[in-house]
Amino acid sequence: MERIMCGIVGFTGEGQAAPILLDGLSKLEYRGYDSAGIAVKRDDSDRVEVVKVKGRLEELSKKTNGGHAVKGNCGIGHTRWATHGEPSELNAHPHVTEDGAVVGVHNGIIENYVELREKLQKNGYSFYSQTDTEILIKLVDYYYKKYKVGPIDALAKTMVRVRGSYALAVMFRDYPGEIYVARKDSPMIIGTNPEGTYVASDVPAILRYTRNVYYIGNLEMARLTREGATFYDLNGDEVTKKLVEIKWDAEAAEKGGYEHFMMKEIHEQPKAVRDTIGSVLNAEGNVDLTAVGLSDEDIRDISQIYIVACGSAYHVGIAAQYVIEDLARIPVRVELGSEFRYRKPLLDPKGLVVVISQSGETADSLAALREAKEKGVKTLAIVNVVGSSIAREADSVFYTLAGPEIAVATTKGYSTQLVACYLLAMQFGLVRGALEESYYHELVAEIQTLPEKIDRIIEDKERIQWFASKYAHARDVFFVGRGIDYAICLEGSLKVKEVSYVHSEAYAAGELKHGTISLIEDGTLVIGVLTQSDLYEKTVSNLVEVKSRGAYLMGLTTYGHYEIEDTVDFNVYVPRTDEHFASSLAVIPLQLLGYYIAVARGLDVDKPRNLAKSVTVE
Numbered sequence: 319m320e321r322i323m324c325g326i327v328g329f330t331g332e333g334q335a336a337p338i339l340l341d342g343l344s345k346l347e348y349r350g351y352d353s354a355g356i357a358v359k360r361d362d363s364d365r366v367e368v369v370k371v372k373g374r375l376e377e378l379s380k381k382t383n384g385g386h387a388v389k390g391n392c393g394i395g396h397t398r399w400a401t402h403g404e405p406s407e408l409n410a411h412p413h414v415t416e417d418g419a420v421v422g423v424h425n426g427i428i429e430n431y432v433e434l435r436e437k438l439q440k441n442g443y444s445f446y447s448q449t450d451t452e453i454l455i456k457l458v459d460y461y462y463k464k465y466k467v468g469p470i471d472a473l474a475k476t477m478v479r480v481r482g483s484y485a486l487a488v489m490f491r492d493y494p495g496e497i498y499v500a501r502k503d504s505p506m507i508i509g510t511n512p513e514g515t516y517v518a519s520d521v522p523a524i525l526r527y528t529r530n531v532y533y534i535g536n537l538e539m540a541r542l543t544r545e546g547a548t549f550y551d552l553n554g555d556e557v558t559k560k561l562v563e564i565k566w567d568a569e570a571a572e573k574g575g576y577e578h579f580m581m582k583e584i585h586e587q588p589k590a591v592r593d594t595i596g597s598v599l600n601a602e603g604n605v606d607l608t609a610v611g612l613s614d615e616d617i618r619d620i621s622q623i624y625i626v627a628c629g630s631a632y633h634v635g636i637a638a639q640y641v642i643e644d645l646a647r648i649p650v651r652v653e654l655g656s657e658f659r660y661r662k663p664l665l666d667p668k669g670l671v672v673v674i675s676q677s678g679e680t681a682d683s684l685a686a687l688r689e690a691k692e693k694g695v696k697t698l699a700i701v702n703v704v705g706s707s708i709a710r711e712a713d714s715v716f717y718t719l720a721g722p723e724i725a726v727a728t729t730k731g732y733s734t735q736l737v738a739c740y741l742l743a744m745q746f747g748l749v750r751g752a753l754e755e756s757y758y759h760e761l762v763a764e765i766q767t768l769p770e771k772i773d774r775i776i777e778d779k780e781r782i783q784w785f786a787s788k789y790a791h792a793r794d795v796f797f798v799g800r801g802i803d804y805a806i807c808l809e810g811s812l813k814v815k816e817v818s819y820v821h822s823e824a825y826a827a828g829e830l831k832h833g834t835i836s837l838i839e840d841g842t843l844v845i846g847v848l849t850q851s852d853l854y855e856k857t858v859s860n861l862v863e864v865k866s867r868g869a870y871l872m873g874l875t876t877y878g879h880y881e882i883e884d885t886v887d888f889n890v891y892v893p894r895t896d897e898h899f900a901s902s903l904a905v906i907p908l909q910l911l912g913y914y915i916a917v918a919r920g921l922d923v924d925k926p927r928n929l930a931k932s933v934t935v936e
């Protein structure tokens with residue numbers, strides 16, 4: 319299945335299409351990709367030329383000599399970021415019917431693809447790839463031929479039949495020089511200039527050619543010719559559109575108008591979390607881990623869980639430890655990849671090793687996974703990048719659907735890993751009889767409210783921005799909390815220090831007085847995280863202890879705990895949720911804090927010094 323992070327580009331006009339397609343696709347690189355392809359048609363030929371590669375766009379460029387080896391004035395191109403189905407040449411777009419009558423690229427997800435595939439199989443179609451896009455293109459072909467209608471009617475019939483989201487660009491052999499597009503819930507724009515007409519999933523792809531674009535509406539279609547675009551609604555009636563002038567520069571456009579990828583990705587969290595939850599919820603509203611590859615029998619057999627990860631993913635592990643032990647009553651041990659791999663760990667043969675990694679390439683996490691496999695222990699990976707080394711080598715994989723993460727400091731990667739762990743904890747708890755069914759259903763309902771709550775916290779970001787500018791030149795920051803709040807502190811502290819270079823440390827609140835409290839001076843910023851009601855009073859006492867030594871206090875708690883204002887100097891509230899899920903909400907203001915301190919200090923937020931996005935060395 320294809321997700322919305324793919325990139326689409328199309329062109330019909332005076333010049334050669336292929337170089338324009340390659341150039342456009344390269345501007346969508348920030349959307350991530352693992353395979354790419356183009357389809358180009360010459361007016362005087364019946365044949366569409368399709369070229370696809372697995373891997374980087376450079377490969378496609380090499381294979382086509384920068385596009386110059388593929389001749390024709392009309393074409394479509396695609397970069398694919400797989401979320402299901404290995405990245406491969408076969409699965410890469412464009413997809414084409416056997417007789418070459420219809421060829422297309424797609425961005426989005428087709429939910430009822432199984433039913434559509436069966437319908438097409440009954441009508442004599444066969445399939446060469448694992449993609450829902452191939453099904454979609456062949457469905458267009460089916461209606462096109464069955465009803466002998468034009469492209470717009472064939473597309474309209476397809477749209478009525480398909481459930482899901484899509485931005486679709488199609489060429490028909492019988493309509494040379496024309497591209498037909500359709501859109502529902504996936505981004506797509508159309509641009510024009512005197513040389514021709516362009517379509518793309520995002521502005522940067524065509525900004526070099528034109529600043530004049532049309533925004534195609536939901537459930538609308540368009541016919542693109544050299545001269546321009548005509549728009550249609552689902553009934554096939556023409557719709558008039560206004561041309562809009564894009565005022566952003568290319569760089570701002572790539573970041574969706576945000577100043578930095580980190581801020582863009584902070585804003586993408588509600589969607590990333592929603593998608594990740596949705597990927598394992600079935601129609602009855604239950605968690606279903608079949609796609610992950612864990613049967614109820616596997617789950618019942620687990621004697622012990624070992625979570626292994628690095629950096630922020632390790633912090634997810636610390637939070638998950640509390641949640642899994644509490645909901646599923648399975649003992650959990652959390653370890654850093656770099657420690658686990660050399661510790662000669664004693665592993666219970668009935669244990670489960672869970673490796674958490676956004677990139678799926680972190681050397682220490684990968685080595686730990688191999689160590690576990692060598693010892694014959696079952697492994698499960700929670701990974702974002704499909705087809706990455708950790709994903710390939712683990713026995714089963716739970717893919718987070720964060721989409722590509724560009725900023726070095728993780729935000730949406732972390733948030734999606736967290737919810738993946740909650741979902742495992744809930745399902746393990748239910749299957750093993752540790753969790754009452756009624757509570758399980760409450761949790762299923764509650765977890766689905768997280769995206770909207772995260773959204774609300776982000777909306778309130780100006781308050782954090784104000785505070786960050788006040789503390790931008792702090793020398794030290796200490797984060798304190800207990801239980802899950804301690805796990806939140808670990809991540810909050812890392813977010814602040816890695817992007818802002820302000821020294822910060824996280825402490826289990828009760829540990830501070832065993833040494834670190836001697837660092838507290840007049841005005842030292844101490845941030846208390848207090849989302850766990852049974853630990854609330856205890857952490858407040860620890861805050862009072864540091865306040866009496868001169869600390870300046872920020873308190874991060876849930877709405878309702880207004881009495882915190884008697885103790886702290888600055889307070890931040892997040893919405894209430896089941897306390898097991900608190901990390902997902904409380905981390906957001908801390909991500910924003912790190913971001914705004916870094917911006918206030920004029921730092922390169924997306925690429926902090928000395929850091930790499932994917933740490934492939936030990």
Ligand code: F6R
Nearest residue numbers: 629630631675676677680727728
């Ligand atoms: C911090 C951060 C890193 C990563 C760590 C593991 O913001 O991004 O600490 O979490 O390098 O990376 P992955 O998840 O790719 O294994």
